[in-house]
Amino acid sequence: MDCCAPSNNTEEVRTNCPSCNNKGKSVELITLKSLLKASALETIVPDTSYFFCPNPSCSTVYFSETHLQIFTEDNMKVPVYQKNPNMDVPVCYCFDWTRERLIQAAHDKQQPADQIKAHIKAGRCGCEVNNPQGACCLGNVTTFIRSFNKD
Template sequence: MSDCCSTNTKELISETNVSENCPSCKKKSKKVKIITLKAMLKPSVLDSLNPNLVHFFCNSEECDVVYFDTDQKTYSKFEIKVPVFQKDDSLTVPICYCFEWTREKINQYVEDGLASKPLEHIKQNVKENRCGCEVNNPQGSCCMGNVTKFIKSL
Protein backbone atom coordinates (compact mmCIF):
# COMPACT_ATOMS: atom_id res chain seq x y z
CA MET A 1 0.00 0.00 0.00
CA SER A 2 1.08 3.57 -0.34
CA ASP A 3 1.98 5.73 2.60
CA CYS A 4 -1.55 6.38 3.93
CA CYS A 5 -0.26 6.47 7.50
CA SER A 6 2.88 8.36 6.55
CA THR A 7 4.05 11.27 8.60
CA ASN A 8 4.54 13.28 5.40
CA THR A 9 1.55 15.47 6.22
CA LYS A 10 2.14 18.02 3.46
CA GLU A 11 1.54 15.39 0.77
CA LEU A 12 -1.44 13.89 2.62
CA ILE A 13 -3.12 17.23 3.17
CA SER A 14 -2.82 18.20 -0.47
CA GLU A 15 -4.40 14.89 -1.55
CA THR A 16 -7.10 14.40 1.07
CA ASN A 17 -8.17 17.77 2.45
CA VAL A 18 -10.31 18.85 -0.48
CA SER A 19 -13.78 19.31 1.00
CA GLU A 20 -17.21 19.04 -0.51
CA ASN A 21 -20.68 19.00 1.06
CA CYS A 22 -22.57 15.73 1.28
CA PRO A 23 -25.72 15.88 -0.89
CA SER A 24 -27.73 14.25 1.92
CA CYS A 25 -26.64 15.87 5.21
CA LYS A 26 -24.86 18.94 3.70
CA LYS A 27 -21.82 18.45 5.97
CA LYS A 28 -18.29 18.89 4.64
CA SER A 29 -16.69 15.65 3.56
CA LYS A 30 -13.18 14.52 2.68
CA LYS A 31 -11.84 13.46 -0.68
CA VAL A 32 -11.17 9.73 -0.94
CA LYS A 33 -9.16 7.77 -3.49
CA ILE A 34 -10.97 5.64 -6.04
CA ILE A 35 -9.12 2.52 -4.79
CA THR A 36 -11.06 2.83 -1.53
CA LEU A 37 -14.42 2.74 -3.28
CA LYS A 38 -13.32 -0.16 -5.47
CA ALA A 39 -12.42 -2.09 -2.33
CA MET A 40 -15.46 -1.08 -0.24
CA LEU A 41 -18.46 -1.13 -2.58
CA LYS A 42 -20.50 -4.30 -2.84
CA PRO A 43 -20.21 -5.97 -6.26
CA SER A 44 -23.89 -5.24 -6.94
CA VAL A 45 -23.21 -1.48 -6.93
CA LEU A 46 -19.63 -1.40 -8.19
CA ASP A 47 -20.79 -1.24 -11.80
CA SER A 48 -22.42 2.15 -11.11
CA LEU A 49 -19.09 3.67 -10.00
CA ASN A 50 -17.65 6.35 -12.27
CA PRO A 51 -13.89 6.15 -11.61
CA ASN A 52 -13.26 9.35 -13.56
CA LEU A 53 -15.01 11.55 -10.99
CA VAL A 54 -13.75 12.85 -7.64
CA HIS A 55 -15.26 10.97 -4.69
CA PHE A 56 -15.79 11.95 -1.07
CA PHE A 57 -16.35 10.20 2.28
CA CYS A 58 -19.09 11.55 4.56
CA ASN A 59 -18.26 10.84 8.20
CA SER A 60 -21.50 12.18 9.68
CA GLU A 61 -22.97 9.55 11.98
CA GLU A 62 -26.52 10.77 11.30
CA CYS A 63 -26.17 10.33 7.54
CA ASP A 64 -26.64 7.05 5.65
CA VAL A 65 -24.41 8.26 2.79
CA VAL A 66 -20.85 6.94 2.98
CA TYR A 67 -19.52 8.07 -0.41
CA PHE A 68 -20.60 10.49 -3.11
CA ASP A 69 -19.07 11.91 -6.24
CA THR A 70 -18.95 15.29 -7.94
CA ASP A 71 -22.10 14.36 -9.91
CA GLN A 72 -23.87 13.84 -6.54
CA LYS A 73 -24.17 10.04 -7.01
CA THR A 74 -24.31 8.57 -3.50
CA TYR A 75 -23.45 5.22 -1.96
CA SER A 76 -25.13 4.38 1.33
CA LYS A 77 -23.85 2.38 4.27
CA PHE A 78 -26.02 -0.50 3.00
CA GLU A 79 -23.95 -0.63 -0.21
CA ILE A 80 -20.61 -1.03 1.60
CA LYS A 81 -19.01 -4.43 2.32
CA VAL A 82 -18.16 -3.62 5.95
CA PRO A 83 -19.81 -1.65 8.74
CA VAL A 84 -18.53 1.93 8.86
CA PHE A 85 -17.09 3.01 12.24
CA GLN A 86 -18.44 6.57 11.97
CA LYS A 87 -21.94 5.34 11.13
CA ASP A 88 -22.33 2.28 13.36
CA ASP A 89 -21.90 2.45 17.13
CA SER A 90 -21.76 -1.32 17.65
CA LEU A 91 -18.97 -2.53 19.93
CA THR A 92 -17.79 -5.04 17.33
CA VAL A 93 -17.27 -2.52 14.50
CA PRO A 94 -13.57 -1.92 13.85
CA ILE A 95 -11.98 1.42 14.58
CA CYS A 96 -8.77 0.10 13.03
CA TYR A 97 -9.70 -2.08 10.07
CA CYS A 98 -6.17 -3.23 9.26
CA PHE A 99 -5.42 -4.74 12.67
CA GLU A 100 -8.92 -5.49 14.01
CA TRP A 101 -9.10 -3.01 16.86
CA THR A 102 -12.81 -2.80 17.70
CA ARG A 103 -14.49 -0.60 20.33
CA GLU A 104 -14.94 -3.74 22.43
CA LYS A 105 -11.26 -4.75 22.22
CA ILE A 106 -10.01 -1.23 22.96
CA ASN A 107 -12.47 -0.91 25.89
CA GLN A 108 -10.98 -4.08 27.39
CA TYR A 109 -7.42 -2.77 27.06
CA VAL A 110 -8.41 0.53 28.69
CA GLU A 111 -10.19 -1.28 31.54
CA ASP A 112 -7.05 -3.37 32.06
CA GLY A 113 -4.93 -0.20 32.29
CA LEU A 114 -3.33 -0.74 28.90
CA ALA A 115 -4.83 2.22 27.01
CA SER A 116 -1.61 2.92 25.10
CA LYS A 117 -1.29 -0.63 23.71
CA PRO A 118 -3.70 -0.29 20.76
CA LEU A 119 -1.93 2.83 19.47
CA GLU A 120 1.51 1.31 20.05
CA HIS A 121 0.46 -1.80 18.11
CA ILE A 122 -0.92 0.23 15.19
CA LYS A 123 2.11 2.56 15.10
CA GLN A 124 4.51 -0.39 15.06
CA ASN A 125 2.68 -1.99 12.16
CA VAL A 126 2.58 1.31 10.27
CA LYS A 127 6.33 1.64 10.83
CA GLU A 128 6.76 -1.86 9.39
CA ASN A 129 4.70 -0.77 6.33
CA ARG A 130 1.86 -3.22 7.06
CA CYS A 131 -1.15 -0.90 6.99
CA GLY A 132 -3.55 -0.89 4.08
CA CYS A 133 -5.95 1.85 5.04
CA GLU A 134 -6.83 2.76 1.45
CA VAL A 135 -8.46 -0.64 0.94
CA ASN A 136 -9.35 -1.73 4.48
CA ASN A 137 -10.75 1.43 6.08
CA PRO A 138 -13.93 2.88 4.56
CA GLN A 139 -12.65 6.41 5.21
CA GLY A 140 -9.65 5.56 3.03
CA SER A 141 -7.12 7.00 5.45
CA CYS A 142 -5.28 6.19 8.65
CA CYS A 143 -7.35 5.26 11.70
CA MET A 144 -5.00 6.54 14.41
CA GLY A 145 -6.98 9.75 14.87
CA ASN A 146 -10.18 7.76 15.38
CA VAL A 147 -8.47 5.36 17.81
CA THR A 148 -6.94 8.23 19.81
CA LYS A 149 -10.25 10.10 20.00
CA PHE A 150 -12.09 6.95 21.08
CA ILE A 151 -9.57 6.17 23.84
CA LYS A 152 -9.80 9.75 25.14
CA SER A 153 -13.60 9.47 25.22
CA LEU A 154 -13.46 6.52 27.66
Protein backbone atom coordinates (compact mmCIF):
# COMPACT_ATOMS: atom_id res chain seq x y z
CA MET A 1 0.00 0.00 0.00
CA ASP A 2 1.20 3.49 -0.87
CA CYS A 3 1.83 5.25 2.40
CA CYS A 4 1.05 8.67 0.90
CA ALA A 5 -2.27 7.67 -0.63
CA PRO A 6 -5.32 9.20 1.01
CA SER A 7 -6.93 6.63 3.25
CA ASN A 8 -10.49 5.56 2.53
CA ASN A 9 -10.50 3.59 5.71
CA THR A 10 -13.04 5.28 7.92
CA GLU A 11 -13.00 2.55 10.52
CA GLU A 12 -11.55 4.16 13.58
CA VAL A 13 -8.62 2.49 15.32
CA ARG A 14 -9.34 2.94 18.97
CA THR A 15 -6.16 2.90 20.99
CA ASN A 16 -7.79 3.87 24.26
CA CYS A 17 -8.73 1.14 26.71
CA PRO A 18 -12.47 0.38 26.54
CA SER A 19 -12.51 -0.20 30.31
CA CYS A 20 -10.62 2.82 31.69
CA ASN A 21 -10.16 5.06 28.63
CA ASN A 22 -6.40 5.41 29.24
CA LYS A 23 -4.14 5.15 26.24
CA GLY A 24 -3.06 1.59 25.42
CA LYS A 25 0.33 0.52 24.07
CA SER A 26 0.45 -1.41 20.84
CA VAL A 27 1.61 -5.03 21.30
CA GLU A 28 2.73 -7.60 18.76
CA LEU A 29 0.53 -10.63 18.21
CA ILE A 30 3.43 -12.88 19.26
CA THR A 31 3.08 -11.50 22.80
CA LEU A 32 -0.57 -12.55 23.03
CA LYS A 33 0.25 -15.89 21.41
CA SER A 34 2.94 -16.53 23.99
CA LEU A 35 1.13 -15.40 27.10
CA LEU A 36 -2.60 -16.03 26.69
CA LYS A 37 -4.07 -19.25 28.05
CA ALA A 38 -5.38 -21.61 25.38
CA SER A 39 -9.02 -20.75 26.02
CA ALA A 40 -8.31 -17.05 25.33
CA LEU A 41 -5.85 -17.72 22.51
CA GLU A 42 -8.56 -19.66 20.69
CA THR A 43 -10.54 -16.43 20.32
CA ILE A 44 -7.92 -13.99 18.96
CA VAL A 45 -8.31 -12.49 15.50
CA PRO A 46 -4.81 -12.45 13.97
CA ASP A 47 -5.33 -9.54 11.54
CA THR A 48 -6.54 -7.28 14.35
CA SER A 49 -4.29 -4.95 16.32
CA TYR A 50 -4.12 -5.47 20.05
CA PHE A 51 -3.14 -3.05 22.77
CA PHE A 52 -1.87 -3.39 26.33
CA CYS A 53 -3.46 -1.28 29.07
CA PRO A 54 -0.75 -0.32 31.62
CA ASN A 55 -3.16 1.31 34.09
CA PRO A 56 -2.73 -0.44 37.50
CA SER A 57 -6.30 0.34 38.56
CA CYS A 58 -7.83 -1.23 35.44
CA SER A 59 -8.28 -5.00 35.13
CA THR A 60 -8.03 -5.07 31.33
CA VAL A 61 -4.67 -6.38 30.14
CA TYR A 62 -5.26 -6.49 26.37
CA PHE A 63 -7.98 -5.11 24.15
CA SER A 64 -8.53 -5.23 20.40
CA GLU A 65 -8.61 -2.11 18.21
CA THR A 66 -12.27 -2.85 17.53
CA HIS A 67 -12.97 -2.91 21.27
CA LEU A 68 -14.77 -6.22 20.67
CA GLN A 69 -12.30 -8.18 22.77
CA ILE A 70 -10.89 -7.70 26.24
CA PHE A 71 -8.48 -9.98 28.07
CA THR A 72 -7.84 -9.79 31.81
CA GLU A 73 -5.17 -11.33 34.05
CA ASP A 74 -7.37 -14.45 34.36
CA ASN A 75 -6.74 -15.06 30.67
CA MET A 76 -2.96 -14.93 31.14
CA LYS A 77 -0.44 -17.68 31.84
CA VAL A 78 1.57 -15.27 34.01
CA PRO A 79 0.72 -12.60 36.59
CA VAL A 80 0.82 -9.08 35.16
CA TYR A 81 3.17 -6.67 36.92
CA GLN A 82 1.03 -3.56 36.29
CA LYS A 83 -2.15 -5.27 37.54
CA ASN A 84 -0.91 -7.45 40.37
CA PRO A 85 0.74 -5.99 43.49
CA ASN A 86 1.98 -9.33 44.93
CA MET A 87 5.63 -9.60 45.87
CA ASP A 88 6.22 -12.76 43.84
CA VAL A 89 5.22 -11.08 40.56
CA PRO A 90 8.08 -10.51 38.10
CA VAL A 91 9.16 -6.99 37.25
CA CYS A 92 11.71 -8.39 34.77
CA TYR A 93 10.10 -11.46 33.20
CA CYS A 94 13.04 -12.64 31.10
CA PHE A 95 15.45 -13.03 34.00
CA ASP A 96 12.86 -13.65 36.70
CA TRP A 97 13.39 -10.60 38.88
CA THR A 98 10.32 -10.53 41.10
CA ARG A 99 9.56 -7.57 43.41
CA GLU A 100 10.75 -9.78 46.27
CA ARG A 101 14.05 -10.64 44.60
CA LEU A 102 14.73 -7.02 43.62
CA ILE A 103 14.21 -5.86 47.21
CA GLN A 104 16.45 -8.67 48.51
CA ALA A 105 19.15 -7.79 45.97
CA ALA A 106 19.05 -4.16 47.03
CA HIS A 107 19.50 -5.20 50.68
CA ASP A 108 22.49 -7.27 49.58
CA LYS A 109 23.91 -4.19 47.82
CA GLN A 110 23.62 -5.81 44.41
CA GLN A 111 22.82 -3.86 41.26
CA PRO A 112 20.08 -5.89 39.56
CA ALA A 113 19.42 -3.19 36.95
CA ASP A 114 23.06 -3.41 35.83
CA GLN A 115 22.84 -7.21 35.58
CA ILE A 116 19.66 -6.95 33.51
CA LYS A 117 21.24 -4.27 31.30
CA ALA A 118 24.23 -6.53 30.65
CA HIS A 119 21.92 -9.39 29.57
CA ILE A 120 19.98 -7.03 27.29
CA LYS A 121 23.22 -5.79 25.75
CA ALA A 122 24.29 -9.38 25.15
CA GLY A 123 21.04 -9.96 23.25
CA ARG A 124 19.61 -12.43 25.77
CA CYS A 125 16.25 -10.83 26.53
CA GLY A 126 12.95 -11.85 24.96
CA CYS A 127 10.48 -9.29 26.27
CA GLU A 128 8.09 -9.76 23.34
CA VAL A 129 7.39 -13.36 24.39
CA ASN A 130 7.93 -13.15 28.16
CA ASN A 131 6.66 -9.78 29.34
CA PRO A 132 2.91 -9.07 29.08
CA GLN A 133 3.65 -5.47 28.07
CA GLY A 134 5.58 -6.90 25.10
CA ALA A 135 8.42 -4.45 25.61
CA CYS A 136 11.57 -4.06 27.67
CA CYS A 137 11.12 -4.18 31.45
CA LEU A 138 14.08 -1.95 32.31
CA GLY A 139 11.98 1.20 32.87
CA ASN A 140 9.74 -0.72 35.28
CA VAL A 141 12.78 -2.15 37.10
CA THR A 142 14.46 1.22 37.64
CA THR A 143 11.18 2.87 38.67
CA PHE A 144 10.49 0.06 41.13
CA ILE A 145 13.98 0.15 42.65
CA ARG A 146 13.75 3.94 43.01
CA SER A 147 10.34 3.63 44.70
CA PHE A 148 11.56 1.47 47.58
CA ASN A 149 15.03 3.03 47.85
CA LYS A 150 13.32 6.30 48.76
CA ASP A 151 11.78 5.02 51.99
